[in-house]
Amino acid sequence: MTRKTLRPVLVLLLAAGLLAGCSRNDVGGSGDQGYVAGKGVITSVASADRKTPGPVEGSTLDGKQVALSDLRGRVVVVNVWGSWCPPCRAEAPMLGQAARDLAEQDVAFLGIDSRDPSKAAAQAFVREKRIPYPSIYDPSGKTLLAFRGTLSPNSIPSTIVIDPQGRVAGSVLGQVSRTTLDDLVDDARGGTGS
Numbered sequence: 001m002t003r004k005t006l007r008p009v010l011v012l013l014l015a016a017g018l019l020a021g022c023s024r025n026d027v028g029g030s031g032d033q034g035y036v037a038g039k040g041v042i043t044s045v046a047s048a049d050r051k052t053p054g055p056v057e058g059s060t061l062d063g064k065q066v067a068l069s070d071l072r073g074r075v076v077v078v079n080v081w082g083s084w085c086p087p088c089r090a091e092a093p094m095l096g097q098a099a100r101d102l103a104e105q106d107v108a109f110l111g112i113d114s115r116d117p118s119k120a121a122a123q124a125f126v127r128e129k130r131i132p133y134p135s136i137y138d139p140s141g142k143t144l145l146a147f148r149g150t151l152s153p154n155s156i157p158s159t160i161v162i163d164p165q166g167r168v169a170g171s172v173l174g175q176v177s178r179t180t181l182d183d184l185v186d187d188a189r190g191g192t193g194s
Contacts, residue, residue, distance in 0.1 A: 040174035043151055044187050050167035054146035058136035061113060061123050066134050068162065071108045075169075075188045076162040077181065080112045080144065080153045081135075083125035087175040088157045092129035094178050095159075099133050107185055111135030112143050114156060163188040 056078070057067035068076060079095055081088040099109040113135045116122040122137060136143055144153055151171040153160055159176045161184040163169040169188035172180060 040172065040176075042170070042172050042180055042184075044170040044184060045151065045168060047163070047169075047190070050163060050165075050169055051150045052165075052167050053150050053162075054148070056110075056112075056136075056143060056146045058138060058143055060134040061119060061126060061137050062134070064134065066110065066136060068110060069166065071110070071162075072166045073164050074106050074108045075164060075185050076108045076110060077102075077185065078110050078112060078153075078160040078162060079176075080114050080156055080158040080160075082114055082116050082156055083121045084116065085156050089125075089129070091157060091175045092125070092131060095176075095181075096129060096131050098178060098181055099131075102185065105185075109133035112138050112153075114138050114141050114144065159184075161185060161188045163190075 053068070055067065055069065057065070057069070060066050068078070077095075077098070079091075081092070083089075095109070099107075102109075109132075111131065111133060113122045116137070116139055119137055119139075122135070125131075126135065138144070147153055147160065147168070150168040151160060153171065153173070155173045157175060159172045159181065160168055161170045161181075170184040172184070
């Protein structure tokens with residue numbers, strides 16, 4: 001090949017490589033991020049079809065013990081997040097405000113900090129984003145196994161809404177909006193409204 005014909009071939013190969021790099025996560029795969037990015041899939045479960053997860057419990061970022069079962073009788077919003085996750089950073093201020101707003105309606109929030117290698121980074125995230133609810137520190141992601149057989153939070157972020165009977169009532173795989181969150185909370189409490 002001559003220099004004249006080699007140059008267009010190299011340009012085409014370079015362009016193909018750039019396009020492939022930009023689309024590596026368009027199908028929700030993990031790519032080289034180290035996690036599966038959710039696409040905002042929303043699921044609501046009819047009351048008759050809801051299942052109870054296994055034990056969701058652990059040590060919080062400030063060293064206290066917490067268990068989902070301690071919150072039975074209330075609607076609980078469980079948010080799975082990581083300080084390294086851009087969509088988690090984007091939704092965190094809304095979730096903090098929702099927790100403050102919905103506390104008056106006896107809605108509890110619980111975070112699961114998944115796969116953060118540093119507790120200090122997770123604690124800084126909570127301070128920076130003004131998160132008012134506890135989060136289980138779960139660097140291995142083991143806590144999420146409790147949701148097997150229900151609407152598993154298999155992407156980060158994920159939000160799971162638990163009904164007052166302790167059953168999974170709905171979820172969002174990916175970043176959640178306030179409107180969707182409010183609708184899922186309302187469904188979990190049986191459509192009684194706010």
